[in-house]
Amino acid sequence: MALRTYDTFDARKKDFVPVTEGKVGMYMCGMTVQDRPHMGHMLAFVCGDMIRRYLEYRGFEVSYIQNFTDVDDKIIAKAGAEGVDYKVIAERYTKEYFKYADLLNIKRATVHPKATEHIQDIIDLVKRLEDGGFAYAAGGDVYFEISKFSKYGRLSKMNIDELRAGARVEIAEHKRSPLDFALWKGAKEGEPSWESPWGNGRPGWAIECSVMSMKYLGDTVDFHGGGEDLIFPHHENEIAQAEAVTDKKFVNFWVHNGLLNLVGEKMSKSTGHFFAIEDIVREFDPDVIRFYLLSSHYRSPMEFSRERLAETRSALARMANTFRSVEAKIGDTEPDGSLEELGGPDLEFWKRVEAEERLFVEAMDDDFNSAGAIGHIFDIARDVNQHLKGPDSASKSLVLKRALDKIKELGDVLGIFRSIGGEILKLEDLPGEVKDLVGERVKARQAKDWATADSIRNQLAALGYFLEDRPEGTIVRRST
Numbered sequence: 001m002a003l004r005t006y007d008t009f010d011a012r013k014k015d016f017v018p019v020t021e022g023k024v025g026m027y028m029c030g031m032t033v034q035d036r037p038h039m040g041h042m043l044a045f046v047c048g049d050m051i052r053r054y055l056e057y058r059g060f061e062v063s064y065i066q067n068f069t070d071v072d073d074k075i076i077a078k079a080g081a082e083g084v085d086y087k088v089i090a091e092r093y094t095k096e097y098f099k100y101a102d103l104l105n106i107k108r109a110t111v112h113p114k115a116t117e118h119i120q121d122i123i124d125l126v127k128r129l130e131d132g133g134f135a136y137a138a139g140g141d142v143y144f145e146i147s148k149f150s151k152y153g154r155l156s157k158m159n160i161d162e163l164r165a166g167a168r169v170e171i172a173e174h175k176r177s178p179l180d181f182a183l184w185k186g187a188k189e190g191e192p193s194w195e196s197p198w199g200n201g202r203p204g205w206a207i208e209c210s211v212m213s214m215k216y217l218g219d220t221v222d223f224h225g226g227g228e229d230l231i232f233p234h235h236e237n238e239i240a241q242a243e244a245v246t247d248k249k250f251v252n253f254w255v256h257n258g259l260l261n262l263v264g265e266k267m268s269k270s271t272g273h274f275f276a277i278e279d280i281v282r283e284f285d286p287d288v289i290r291f292y293l294l295s296s297h298y299r300s301p302m303e304f305s306r307e308r309l310a311e312t313r314s315a316l317a318r319m320a321n322t323f324r325s326v327e328a329k330i331g332d333t334e335p336d337g338s339l340e341e342l343g344g345p346d347l348e349f350w351k352r353v354e355a356e357e358r359l360f361v362e363a364m365d366d367d368f369n370s371a372g373a374i375g376h377i378f379d380i381a382r383d384v385n386q387h388l389k390g391p392d393s394a395s396k397s398l399v400l401k402r403a404l405d406k407i408k409e410l411g412d413v414l415g416i417f418r419s420i421g422g423e424i425l426k427l428e429d430l431p432g433e434v435k436d437l438v439g440e441r442v443k444a445r446q447a448k449d450w451a452t453a454d455s456i457r458n459q460l461a462a463l464g465y466f467l468e469d470r471p472e473g474t475i476v477r478r479s480t
């Protein structure tokens with residue numbers, strides 16, 4: 001069965017056909033590293049990571065590129081306010097991104113390119129656009145002239161006149177038209193700048209993404225992702241910059257996630273609602289947060305809700321209970337026997353597990369429906385719990401173990417059961433650093449210093465070790 005994916009450009013689901021057989025190139029618009037990542041950022045990156053993991057599960061070799069915009073107006077403004085170099089700000093928030101991405105089980109990209117490391121590539125593309133008659137230099141800036149690119153507005157489904165009326169455009173005296181956008185910005189006093197054919201300056205916002213996508217993934221990329229707030233103008237501009245020089249389709253599938261709403265308001269930089277992930281992980285385990293973010297279809301808008309997060313925590317706890325019940329039933333020994341020799345209720349049970357697995361794949365094949373897919377994993381868990389209560393048989397431990405392995409495997413495709421499914425480790429088998437952290441956390445808990453205890457728990461999670469506080473003591477699991 002074919003994988004079908006919604007493409008924002010064509011506004012419909014299409015069969016996925018890769019540019020190169022067996023391979024996928026995916027570009028994800030990364031953070032402007034000007035502040036702490038918030039839940040809205042992480043929703044986009046978790047969705048991108050889920051899509052990548054599923055494509056890998058389907059056997060594709062995925063090259064995943066996610067950039068950092070490490071120079072821009074806001075970074076420069078913050079650096080000015082703190083009296084530090086802009087690089088200090090960019091590096092601080094790049095580190096913050098990785099810290100929370102690791103906690104949320106978001107895999108590292110194949111490459112995380114930075115704008116400032118691609119200045120020459122950016123200048124080269126701007127020059128090609130100028131030479132091709134799509135861009136003009138004016139007053140030290142260089143602008144893309146959108147009237148020269150007839151396809152402008154196709155992604156956002158707006159016509160140029162509407163855009164002109166509705167766009168929040170920068171006022172610049174040198175522009176020929178208000179919608180023309182800056183590819184290169186002339187240097188202002190005291191700001192970071194690089195030499196260029198147009199004098200000292202720095203890149204405009206969207207140009208780096210066109211450059212990096214083509215540099216790392218070729219002129220046409222399979223997937224390009226980001227929040228739907230990036231459709232206009234960011235992605236519209238990316239298309240113009242790339243297709244004006246290549247005359248090829250820039251992106252085959254535009255995948256845009258719905259935005260996270262907070263009491264009906266869009267959580268974006270502009271509204272001032274700023275739910276730093278740093279604050280949310282103090283209240284909820286990162287595994288719970290990731291699970292919650294994937295429990296709606298990626299294209300649906302999401303309400304931020306503590307109640308929903310708490311419900312997700314309960315669902316994860318129920319799954320953990322299923323894991324424990326099966327572990328208690330089968331003990332430490334690996335059950336022997338073969339699934340080929342099953343009969344009776346064990347065979348019927350195993351057939352149900354296989355049917356649920358097929359439904360999981362069908363859900364994910366239908367535009368990465370993680371919400372539906374999670375439902376099918378929980379159906380397996382429900383069957384496991386029922387089968388546990390049934391009469392014993394020679395192959396019962398074997399089928400239960402295989403079903404548990406299946407739940408872990410499918411959970412791993414979504415990256416959601418990392419904290420509950422891993423092998424339980426004995427304290428003496430832990431690496432020294434991990435053992436020390438576990439010890440410090442025990443002390444912090446005894447002293448009722450919950451902030452320190454939580455911070456250590458997160459440090460351990462980032463290292464791939466998960467704690468479970470049980471009445472008899474804390475147990476440690478290694479990430480699955």
Ligand SMILES: [Zn+2]
Binds near residue numbers: 029030
């Ligand atoms: Zn971008």
